[in-house]
Amino acid sequence: MQLTSPPRRALGLAAAGVLSLSPLVIGLPGTAAAETLEIISFDADETGSVEVPLTGYCAIDWWVVGGSGGAGHEDGAAVAGAPGGEIRGLSAVTGGETFTFAAGTVGADADADGGGAGGTNAEDPDLDGGSGGDQVDGDEVVVGGGGGGGAASVVLGPDGFRLVAYGGDGGGAEGGAGAGGGANVVDAGLADQVDGAYDAVGFHGRVEGQVLPCEPVEEEVVLTAPLAPTGLSAVDGDGRVTVRFDPTWSEDENGTDADTWEYSLDGVHYLPADAAWDEGYRTQAFTLTGLTNGTTYAIRVRGVSDLTGTGTPSEPVAARPFVAPGAPGGVTATPGVASVRVGWTPAPSAGTYGIDHYAVDLITSGGEFGDRSTVCEVPAGAPLTCLVGLRAEAGYTYRVVVSAVDGVGHSGTDSAVVPVGTPAAPAVPSTVPASNGDLTRPAGQSGSVAAGSAVEVSGSGYLPGSTVSLIVYSAPQVVGSAVADGNGRFTVTVTLPKGLANGAHTLVAAGVDPSGNPRFLTLPVTVTGGTATAAATTGGLAYTGADVAVPALGGLAALAVGGGLVVAGRRRRA
Structure with a gap:
């Protein structure tokens, strides 16, 4: 097992790694300017050498550990060997001196076949560990033995310089002796x-060190300028723009952050930005005035540090000051089946960029949320009307508001807010209605259905956001509801009543299509496990029991007709 060296201490410098160089700026005697020298790191778990450069180096920081003793094997159990010795310290050196070193290996573990071999030192056999002896039972049969002794690690240098970290003794009564007799040799x-024993066993010896420059000084610190802000957004107004952005704080210890901010309208010339924290948006923000309506500006922001000056500019954000379109008039809201028909008259003024389309927003209150979202977009040249799907459920109220949107996406002045009356729930015919298509079940689920069990069905072609009622016939019984998504589709799981009679029944999905017309999808089902006979029959099908109460309905979406555009997935307005 390899050792991991402890933190380096010499002159407060950290080791740069195995046989690696780490730059250090120092001043050499007799030189007019500073020269860059390197901390030279070295290590070995076998043999090696290091030569001190001719100039600029004055010390080596050593760490030497002897090999551990191997584990003994007595009475079927392992007995840990002893750790090797440990030496740490600084030695003064002169340029051109060479040091050689060899690390001792760990003693081998004993086993049931006898003692372990001693560790070895590749350069000096006198530093090898002793082998562990055998342990025998009363019948003179070998049943275990002592661990091998660890080999010592050695460093040799000029003028008799010598460091020897002893090897640890092998474990057990028959353990081999570690090289060095348990005493380090320290120059x-x-x-x-540090002159003692290492604090762990089971390791090979190791030699590590650093050749250190003379007269070290602190590394020159080069500070970096502020980083570019991110998340720029521009809110346009009449001759004005509000810019919001997120500062990017440096994580580099030599990095600097912005003390003030500057903006540019052309990417070349920068002016001070009176930026302040916007608590509502949790960003920095500033407002520019005196801008020309109808002109597109590419606004950039950069930080300025008192220490390093100007930082990296942000990516540009487009700003287009404008005069907004006027408010549409004559807004009407006529409720229908799970829907409302909205109409309006054109805005009296087109603003700077002209009117591209009209947006109908639905304001919802009730349940666990309240929201304003765009549910319909109608091109400026199309008939000014659209049909919006609604939840046909008590406890929810709706209002509509219409605005003109210009050619670059600016919303104009809102119309008056108009309340929406209560939408009607989908009709529940007294008999199975004429089908406009089929309900579907998941693949592989085409068989009969047990009374009281759940069945999953899917359908399409409904007004987005509108309620769809699920009804089981002969006699109609509402068993669930769904809300069509932005594409007019739904999938829902309903539970058939336990009291259904055995035999043929029909599931019906009742709602409205994108034009507001009734839409019925059907699915014949065969019921088993219900009542043996029906109390009454209608149309040849088993009687289900009449219950036309519509359960809770949910969901919102919209589809514009008469020239309108579908808004798939309602967009929340800022």
Whole structure:
């Protein structure tokens, strides 16, 4: 197992890694300017050497560990060996000196076949560990043994410099002796010493170090300018624009953040921006006035640091000051079946960019939410009317408001807000109605259905956002409801009544199509496990029991007709 070195301490510098170089700016005696030298890091778990450069280096920071003793094997259990020795400290060096080193290996573990071999030192056999002896039972049969002793690690240098970290003894009564006899050899010139035993077993020895430059000074700190802001948005107005943005704070310890902000309308010239925190939007914001309506500006923002100056500019955001279109008039809201027909008259003024289309917004109150969302868009040249799907459920109220939208997406002045009367629920015919198409079940679910069980059905072709009632016949009984999505589709699971009679029945999805006309999709089903005979029959089908109460209905969407455009998935207005 390899050792992991402890944090380096020498002169407060961190090791740069195995055989790697880390730049350090120092001033050398006799030189007029600073020269960049490198911290030289080295290590070995076998053998190696290091040569001190001729100039600029004054010390080596050493870490030497001897090999651990191997584990013994006594009475079927492992007995841990002892750790090797550990030496740490600084030695003064001179340019051109060479140091050689060899790390001792861990002693081998004993097993049921006898003791383990001693660790070895590739450069000096005198530093090898002793082998563990065998353990025998009363019949002189080998049943275990001692772990091998760990080999010592050694560093040799000029003028008799010598460091030896002893090897740990092998585990067990028959454990082999570790090299070095449990005592480290530490050169007298080593400073800042650690002389003892390593704090873990089961490791090979190791030699690590750093050749350190003379007279180190702090690394020159180069500060970086503020980063570019992100998330720019522009809210246009009459001769004015409000710009919002998110500062990008530096995570670099040498990075600087903006103390003030500047903006540019052309990407070249920058002026101070009076930016402040906008609590409502949780961003920085500032407003520019005196702009020309109908002109497109590419606004950029950059930070300015008191320490480093101007930072990186943001990506541009387009701003288009404008005069808004006027408010449409004559808004009407006529409720229908799970829907409302909205009409209006044109806006009296087109504004700077002209009218592209009209937007109908639905304001919903009730349930667990309240919302204003665009549900219908009608081109300016089309008939000014659209049909909007609604929830046919008590407890919800609706209002509509219409606005003109110009050619670049600006909303004009709102019309008067008009309340919507209560929409009617889909009709529940007394007999199975004529079918406009088929309800479908999931693939593989075409068989009979047990009374009281759930059945999943899907349908399409309905007014988006409108209520669809699910009814089981002969005698009609409402068993559920759904709301058509933005494409006029729905999928719902309903539970058939437990009291249904065995035999043929029909599931009907009753609602309205995108033009507001009644729409019925049907699915014949065969019921089993219900009542054996029906109390009455209608049209040849088993009697289901009359219950035409419409359950809770839900969902919103819209489809414009008479020249309108579908808005699939209602858009919430800011």
